Amino acid sequence: MVSDFFYPNMGGVESHLYQLSQRLIQRGHKVVIITHAYGNRTGVRYVTNGLKVYYVPLTVIYAQATLPTIYGFFPIFRAVVIRERIDIVHGHGAFSSLCHEAILHGRTMGLKACFTDHSLFGFADASSILTNKLLKFTLSDVDHVICVSHTSKENTVLRAALTPQHVSVIPNAIVASQFKPDPSAADPNHITIIVISRLVYRKGMDLLVAIIPRICAMHPKVRFVVGGDGPKRIDLEQMREKHLLHDRVDLVGSVKHHEVRDVLVQGHIFLNTSLTEAFCIAIVEAACAGLLVVSTKVGGVPEVLPSHMINFAKPEEDDLVIAVSKAINQIRLKEVHPVTFHDEVKQMYSWVNVAERTEKIYESISHMETPPLIERLRRYYGCGVYAGKLFCVVMAVDYLVWMLLEYVFPRSNVEVAQTFPYKRYRKLESLSAVD
Structure with missing residues (x-):
């Protein structure tokens, strides 16, 4: 290799x-x-x-x-x-x-x-x-x-x-056993949206910077946890400073692979804003950990997960806000079953x-x-x-x-x-x- x-x-x-x-x-x-x-x-x-x-x-x-x-x-x-x-x-x-x-x-x-x-x-x-x-x-x-x-x-x-x-x-x-869901780890008073990605242009960080303030304004009980590092981190920090979102946007920095599951289980929704993607293993890991996925409909992403696990959006600001809002409502209505997601993904992907x-x-x-x-x-x-x-x-x-x-x-x-x-x-x- x-x-x-x-x-x-x-x-x-x-x-x-x-x-x-x-x-x-x-x-x-x-x-x-x-x-x-x-x-x-x-x-x-x-x-x-x-x-x-x-x-x-x-x-x-x-x-x-x-x-x-x-x-x-x-x-x-x-x-x-x-x-x-x-x-x-x-x-x-x-x-x-x-x-x-x-x-x-x-x-x-x-x-x-x-x-x-x-x-x-x-x-x-x-x-x-x-x-x-x-x-x-x-x-x-x-x-x-x-x-x-x-x-x-x-x-x-x-x-x-x-x-x-x-x-x-x-x-x-993925190794499904490394991404077992833990619903008790999530904040019961908020709906937490997780983003784990390299903070670069190709991963749609400009879109993320644009939609976070809008979603926070529309949904007072929503918070973001952003993992990863890269040149676009400074844009996220400036956005958080400008809109006074320090208590609702947590930038945790680079996340080691064995720590990814611990970050994922803190959330209810996983957000992927990539502009191009051949497969995107991150959304499989998120679904396996029991999160509902929202992703841009680009590249090979539509082939990865069944429709009940993922909401698609065009790589545009307005469409992403709509897709995330739909996912938030699904979480509120308790339409997502983490253990079921895990069992399904376990059967779909195996090394x-x-x-x-x-x-x-x-x-x-x-x-x-x-x-x-x-x-x-x-x-x-x-x-x-x-x-x-x-x-x-x-x-x-x-x-x-x-x-x-x-x-x-x-x-x-x-x-x-x-x-x-x-x-x-x-x-x-x-x-x-x-x-």
């Missing part, structure tokens, strides 16, 4: 990598994660169940994404692949430079590769055009692509000019199911033939009149770098790492649980 985004950073991609890796380990596979260093967290670390993480010292440029090195990452990546005897490279996140580079280098080394797209992108602005061209380069030579929703699949197929048969949909999931479906993809690509060098060049050449030629040069140089590394640092000189004793670890764990 390769991505710029992993713990201790918090988010949907990070959670996806961790949970999927844990379930694959439980199914008998060896999983290694490669990500960039986070502060002092560098080098090799072991997390739960012997999941091995390589924190590579690379420069972060924006939002935990690393500076592209093209070939600078290759020596480290090759050493890890040989040490850990890797068969499949699975990249996550279109914004991750590590992911794109790992797939390129992995294919050069003859490994199988697949990619999971967790985001939606447009087609018109400059950043989307550049990202889409980079994605087309990476996915031109990949064995399979996974998307987290059908909307995400359609978006990825169009952006990267892929054959739909080579793209599968496997949704995110075990996600791991089983991912495993089938691994098995299918394991039997595919590795394309020869000329076929890889042909695929890259078809990426555009000018870009295609550039991509061919990048790939050809990557092949030469690999040959140089094989000569200067022979495989026989790379020490093979010992496999973590998963079975023994589980046995000791079970014995300690009995004690």
Whole structure:
């Protein structure tokens, strides 16, 4: 598993990598994660169940994404692949430079590769055009692509000019036992609306800033709890100051994943104001914790929850106020049953199911033939009149770098790492649980 985004950073991609890796380990596979260093967290670390993480010292440029090195990452990546005897490279996140580079280098080394797209992108602005061209380069030579929703699949197929048969949909999931409802934790004298999100433009923070004063004015018994951090936090603080809402808007800051449930159960309604979303795991966690969800109807969100658990709104201020007001009335009329919500979500989303479906993809690509060098060049050449030629040069140089590394640092000189004793670890764990 390769991505710029992993713990201790918090988010949907990070959670996806961790949970999927844990379930694959439980199914008998060896999983290694490669990500960039986070502060002092560098080098090799072991997390739960012997999941091995390589924190590579690379420069972060924006939002935990690393500076592209093209070939600078290759020596480290090759050493890890040989040490850990890797068969499949699975990249996550279109914004991750590590992911794109790992797939390129992995294919050069003859490994199988697949990619999971967790985001939606447009087609018109400059950043989307550049990202889409980079994605087309990476996915031109990949064995399979996974998307987290059908909307995400359609978006990825169009952006990267892929054959739909080579793209599968496997949704995110949650550990339902970590989000058990607790109706007694909510304030009985108020209706509490929870927001847990990165406080950035893409998550619709401008809409949130606009609707909070209006909802507070319309409903005197409503209060907000906003979790998360980001550049838009200052806008929320200014709004709270301007409208004197200090006693009704609580900004709790960044929330660790194991603390999310404790924040959720304080509320009755969960509000998501995202402008674009491929899946939105946060609304699944909220529904599992027994909250009624109000969300903008964007991206893959309509595919996630049944209609009785969620109220939709257009990504507009007036429509969001109407949807939130409707949800407040539903709470007042006691139309929401938290335990029922939890039981339903528990049946709908499971990481075990996600791991089983991912495993089938691994098995299918394991039997595919590795394309020869000329076929890889042909695929890259078809990426555009000018870009295609550039991509061919990048790939050809990557092949030469690999040959140089094989000569200067022979495989026989790379020490093979010992496999973590998963079975023994589980046995000791079970014995300690009995004690």
